[in-house]
Amino acid sequence: MESKNKIALVTGGSRGLGKDMAFRLAEKGLDVIITYNTSADEAQNVVNQIKQTGRKSAALQLNTGEIKSFDPFIEKVKEVLSTEFGTDHLDFLVNNAGIGGYKLIEEVTEEFFDELLNVHYKGVYFLTQKTLPLMNDGGGIVNVSSGLTRVSLPRSSAYACMKGAIEVFTRYLAKELGARGIRANTIAPGAILTDFGGGHLRASEQSQKMVSDMTALGRPGEADDIGGVVAFLCTDDAKWVNGQRIEISGGMLV
Secondary structure, eight states: OOOOOOEEEEETTTHHHHHHHHHHHTTTTTTEEEEESOOOHHHHHHHHHHHHHHTOOEEEEOOOOOOGGGHHHHHHHHHHHHHHHHOOOOOEEOOOOOOOOOOOGGGHHHEEEEEEHIIHHHHHHHHHHHHHHGGGEEEEEEEEOOOOGTOOOOOOOOHHHHHHHHHHHHHHHHHHHGGTEEEEEEEEEEEBBBSSHHTTTTTTTHHHHHHHHHBTSSOOGGGGGGHHHHHHHTSSTTTOSOOEEEESSSSEEE
16 A cells, blocks of 8 residues: 555654654655644644645554553554555654653662653654554655753753763664665754753743753753754755764754
């Protein structure tokens, strides 16, 4: 079965960065499957808005930190591809889902560390592995890292280490999947005003001023600063961009 439109799977697509990514992908003419963890109503609203543009869309529940749930999730993806998209493959995987976590090194517990590890690294690794058989050759993978792999701020050591691992993993994906024409790239957002991490940046004028002062463009980021770059990476305009880390931070500490 073949679909006329290319299809992207975006994890964590019910709000924040993932929501904007889903909308921008649809604007580029892609059909979109999003996942959500708990926000079923928000996810359905995203799906409804995408459908209003004439694109196909669906939402599936997934906790990207629960590795054992991936096999049944993939079966659900296959079912949705068949029933709602008329195909058995997709083209792009965007590993966006994430959680915040901020502790000084001496405060980090093993439980805290493992939760971040499962969501931000182990989950991304194995969800990508299990999605690869569903991907068409010539597609692409976009992983989400962070400006914190380049800029070190206290309380972010565990989170940033996981994102550093993602950047290495992305280069290996690019190397190993090149024979299939599948590209793999990382985006690294700077500080963004979303609900992420409990909306800690949005809630603190002091933090916003600090971010603005260290950013060449003089402000924190917004969700709609990010989605367009992801959409670009999922088009032929980016067909020769592979194995790259693209920081989207407005020029933070340049």
